[in-house]
Amino acid sequence: MQKNPVICRKLSKTFQQGEVKIPALVDVDLEIPKGDFVCLSGPSGSGKTTLLNLISGLDNPTSGEIELDGQRIDQMNQSSLAEIRLYKIGFVFQSYNLIPVLTAQENVEFVMQLQGIDSKVRAKKARHILKEVGLEGLEKRRPGDLSGGQQQRVAIARAIVSKPSLILADEPTANLDSHTAESLMELLQSMNSEHGITLLFSTHDQLVMSYSKRLIKLHDGRIASDEKL
Amino acid sequence: MILRLAWRNLWRHSRRSWLTIGAIAFATLLLIFMITLQLGSYDMMINNNLQLFTGHFQVQAPGYLKKPQMRNTLAQPQQLAAQIRAINGVEDIGIRAKGFALIASEQRTYGAEVVGVETANETKLSTIPSLIKTGRFLSDDNAQELIIGEVLARNLKVTVGDELTLLGSGHDGSIAAAVLPIVGIFKSGEPGLDRNLIEMPLKSFQEIFSMHDKAHIIVGIVENLDNLETILTQIRSTLLTDKQVVLDWDTLVPGLMQLIEADFINSWFLYICLVLIVTFSILNTFLMAVLERTREFGVMLALGAKPFLIAKLVILESLLLTLLGLAIGMIIGISIVLYFYIHGFSYPGMEELGAEFGITGKVTPELSLLAISLGPLVILAFTMLASIYPALRIRLLKPVDAMKSV
Numbered sequence A: 001m002q003k004n005p006v007i008c009r010k011l012s013k014t015f016q017q018g019e020v021k022i023p024a025l026v027d028v029d030l031e032i033p034k035g036d037f038v039c040l041s042g043p044s045g046s047g048k049t050t051l052l053n054l055i056s057g058l059d060n061p062t063s064g065e066i067e068l069d070g071q072r073i074d075q076m077n078q079s080s081l082a083e084i085r086l087y088k089i090g091f092v093f094q095s096y097n098l099i100p101v102l103t104a105q106e107n108v109e110f111v112m113q114l115q116g117i118d119s120k121v122r123a124k125k126a127r128h129i130l131k132e133v134g135l136e137g138l139e140k141r142r143p144g145d146l147s148g149g150q151q152q153r154v155a156i157a158r159a160i161v162s163k164p165s166l167i168l169a170d171e172p173t174a175n176l177d178s179h180t181a182e183s184l185m186e187l188l189q190s191m192n193s194e195h196g197i198t199l200l201f202s203t204h205d206q207l208v209m210s211y212s213k214r215l216i217k218l219h220d221g222r223i224a225s226d227e228k229l
Numbered sequence B: 001m002i003l004r005l006a007w008r009n010l011w012r013h014s015r016r017s018w019l020t021i022g023a024i025a026f027a028t029l030l031l032i033f034m035i036t037l038q039l040g041s042y043d044m045m046i047n048n049n050l051q052l053f054t055g056h057f058q059v060q061a062p063g064y065l066k067k068p069q070m071r072n073t074l075a076q077p078q079q080l081a082a083q084i085r086a087i088n089g090v091e092d093i094g095i096r097a098k099g100f101a102l103i104a105s106e107q108r109t110y111g112a113e114v115v116g117v118e119t120a121n122e123t124k125l126s127t128i129p130s131l132i133k134t135g136r137f138l139s140d141d142n143a144q145e146l147i148i149g150e151v152l153a154r155n156l157k158v159t160v161g162d163e164l165t166l167l168g169s170g171h172d173g174s175i176a177a178a179v180l181p182i183v184g185i186f187k188s189g190e191p192g193l194d195r196n197l198i199e200m201p202l203k204s205f206q207e208i209f210s211m212h213d214k215a216h217i218i219v220g221i222v223e224n225l226d227n228l229e230t231i232l233t234q235i236r237s238t239l240l241t242d243k244q245v246v247l248d249w250d251t252l253v254p255g256l257m258q259l260i261e262a263d264f265i266n267s268w269f270l271y272i273c274l275v276l277i278v279t280f281s282i283l284n285t286f287l288m289a290v291l292e293r294t295r296e297f298g299v300m301l302a303l304g305a306k307p308f309l310i311a312k313l314v315i316l317e318s319l320l321l322t323l324l325g326l327a328i329g330m331i332i333g334i335s336i337v338l339y340f341y342i343h344g345f346s347y348p349g350m351e352e353l354g355a356e357f358g359i360t361g362k363v364t365p366e367l368s369l370l371a372i373s374l375g376p377l378v379i380l381a382f383t384m385l386a387s388i389y390p391a392l393r394i395r396l397l398k399p400v401d402a403m404k405s406v
Ligand SMILES: Nc1ncnc2c1ncn2[C@@H]1O[C@H](COP(=O)(O)OP(=O)(O)OP(=O)(O)O)[C@@H](O)[C@H]1O
Pocket: A015, A016, A017, A022, A023, A024, A042, A043, A044, A045, A046, A047, A048, A049, A050, A051
């Protein structure tokens, strides 16, 4: 049986700020099957980032369970979580998520390097994937010399290069103009349809939502609606 | 890869990195310069002091050092002296006899130490013959004459050409008495010698004090002080009977080594202060470099890097920075030391002072591996300590929090 990349059961996260308890997520139940292309939306403060952080193991839930590929991660220690992130999850953040002193190609190679992949294989894969995201010829540029859209493409290339079971993206288009955002979404969509990569991303942008197969709306830390598009 | 990352990170803030490298380099070259010079000064201090009169080592009868009695002599010193002279590494050897006597001029009487010396050998063993202020040194071993320290001469109100009456007890218990003319007055700068010492030819001394050919001390100097221990061991094991002991300079002049040790501790205090100041400024740089990159480290953690890897990266960056500073500091420091090794270094104002006491006035820095590497090693140790703190902070970093800070 094919395991679902993501299963959340009664997932809750409460932040403690002094005396005040802030419930950021409340009893979230969620299943994302393989090859899904899911968009998280909702007003600011509704818990999108919190949910993504929990699923990626960057943060620990207050209660509830998370399964990645059938493996419980909610009680794991930091070092095992790092391992899970390294092999199972690709990341695209809102901004500033490349290592500034490394070139585009080296940034893409970074994750493979951590995985201990041979340098020749690494370079070949990295160049191939950069070509696929439309950055051929820019391999030697550092992030500072790339536009915001180009940087996000490098980040996507880095996220997909080691074929993770899940790619998480927190508002990947927030800092881009609508034209660039569109072409980026087209890229993500093609990655999803061609490579069957499971995608979960958050956004405020109506246009961006329209690219997804499934739209989940969060409100005050709860799932308000979950519809197939 | 991690090395490449570290190397490039260094040049993100090239001005800051160069400042840090500069601080490390400066501290390094300062330490190299000061330590080599200091050790060189000690060598000079030891040599100047010892070559004045004491020599590097002495052979005496057992117990003579503690209680210099007339009767406690070395038998057949000439023969032993010749044997010691034949040893490799021994530069010069001389025989002395020593007694205490009352010295009377026309106006006053003082007690003084009278030493009979081999006039030819003494010139090579001791700098006193070259420090005669008025008159001349003793002419030959049979001459009936003496030289006298400057302060003693002043106290006795005598000058060159005046006669002194010596009154002491001879080797056989008889009374030793003589009237001898002063042919020279020396000024060594060492109060003990200038106030107390009278030298006369050995043969005359032996005659006056009824010693025949016996003596009290064989004085020696070696070519290289570093080999002193081996030479003394050789003398001890092959030449000496239980009627003779050989003593090194540290035993003969115990104050000298203590003086040096005290000075050494003083200057180490200074060095550590210097290193600490540099260390704290470096710690500051390291810490800043880490804190301002919290978000970047967060990204790396999120991608699946272990905190250990990032700590390694940070330590590697500090190490590279330190090594660069050390390399530059050592190159410049060693060049400076080499220059002074060849040309000699004179402390300001020391030249005149030195000349008066027959000291060359120039210090040669010590060019040994220890002297050169000591400073850099201490700096390396301290900067590595300084890099551990920022590295440890990374271990406390949680990816979510790290990602939040921009
Ligand atoms: N570290 C924290 N400490 C305290 N409260 C927090 C913390 N992180 C998030 N919160 C709170 O949790 C709630 C959900 O935050 P979250 O960042 O998940 O919202 P979001 O949907 O991503 O919003 P946005 O669209 O603005 O990015 C908010 O009320 C927020 O104030």
